[in-house]
Amino acid sequence: MAAQPEGTPVWADAMFTDLEGAKSFYGEVLGWTFGESSTEHGNYTQAFRDGKAVAAIVPPPPGHGEARSTWVLYLASPDVRATAERIRAAGGTLLLEPMQVGAFGSMAVATDPGGVLFGVWQGGEHTGFELRDVPGSYGWAEVFTRDPDAANTFFPQVFSYGVRKLVDEKVEYRLFTVGGREVLGSMAMTPEVPAQVPSFISIYFIVENCDAAVERVAKAGGQLVFGPMTSPFGRFASFVDPQGAAFSLIDPGAAEGEPPSTVEVS
Template identity: 60%
Template sequence: MAVPPEGTPCWADAMFGDVEGAKRFYGEVLGWTFGEESSEYGNYTQAYANGKAAAAVVPPMPGQEGMSQWCLYFASSDVAATAAKIRENGGAILMEPMEVGEFGSMCLARDPGGVVFGVWQAGTHEGFDTAMDDPGAFCWAEIFAREPEKSDTFFPAVFGYRQQRLEDDGIDFRLYTLGKETIALGRMKMTDDFPQDIPPWINVYFNVPDCDDAVARATKLGGVLRFGPMSSPFGRFAALSDPQGANFSVIDTGTTEGEMPEITDLS
């Protein structure tokens, strides 16, 4: 598998106080299996969808206990140079660039609007091994921003994204692209419907064969349905929180409804 282009979503992981509980939940909902814990790297445990690397779960480090959340990583050819760009454009580095053995190098950062994300420079671990249409695979992400103009300035400056606007009177939504290539990344403005105590975040979507079945499995296991299921031109999807509070979405991209909205290039 080739290293993805700079700025491409390339990996996702989450910290869980109850890792075994997270493994049971996502194993049932997404069909994941799990590798052995890597004690050398804080018991980092890789998840697999049909034998392909799909994501990872890990216990929290001391001092980082709290609500669980998925973290999306963007590909970089030079994590130190990307960290410098993040600072130059008003972002903050939460974890300085560090090597993770032979696997690669990483940092954690926050955009000027408060959105937390990771940067990954591949070594032997190049990122997702799954195709986006594989069951259980990452297939889409949305930056939920309270101050969207900050994200719309910051992310293109750091990663060279171009922008497209979805022409829909009901939402403020943009697609980020690399040239003319889509990269499974959008930006959604958080409306007043979102409680003020919910910070901006990146919502990750995982592909499922049947959205309604995945929702039923998730809620039976203690997950909370936040939105949907809803059919759209992009697939039938739903937003959920797992039993430990981590937000994510599931989507059946094979079940679509309605016409594709008009999209306008902005850059």
């Protein structure tokens, strides 16, 4: 698979103290199976749907104890070191400096000025998602932040995104584009979000029936946070899993209504 254009979401992983528990939960909710843990890379374990790589899970490094479970979205880069320099110049913070991951590729992990966590991936043998936009795989993501002005300046500066804005008085929502294609959303956290919830990138995995998926999440020990709600983009709901990692599920086939129009911002 050819390398994805810069700024395109290409991979997602999460750190879990209870790796077996995460396997059980996401296996139940999304139908994932799991490969062998790579001891060479900290027991990094890939998740598969229909034999195709869709995400990964990994335990905390030794000495990190009860690390907070969080899904991390990785954005494509042709040169992870150059991207890291742009992150610094735009006011972001490098949590993990650029590093080589064997023959698989190179990575970095950072936050924007508002604390939004994200990864950068320069593919080698591992170019990213082998399956997406179908049930059980990645479908969409959006920056969910308490500082939207910072995010809406930072991400286009680092990844040269085009920016479009939804024409909707009820929500301030930006769309970041690559080559005219919408790849990532950005919106402000509402006052209803508890103060202890940090800014983050909300990852949406696709399901065939959102309401049935809500039941699977509850049965598997997850907690419903929002929804289910039907939108012009699909029926969706947001959750935290049993270890505290936030994620969302969406059924694009259940969309209702016309999507709002957009206008070019930059």
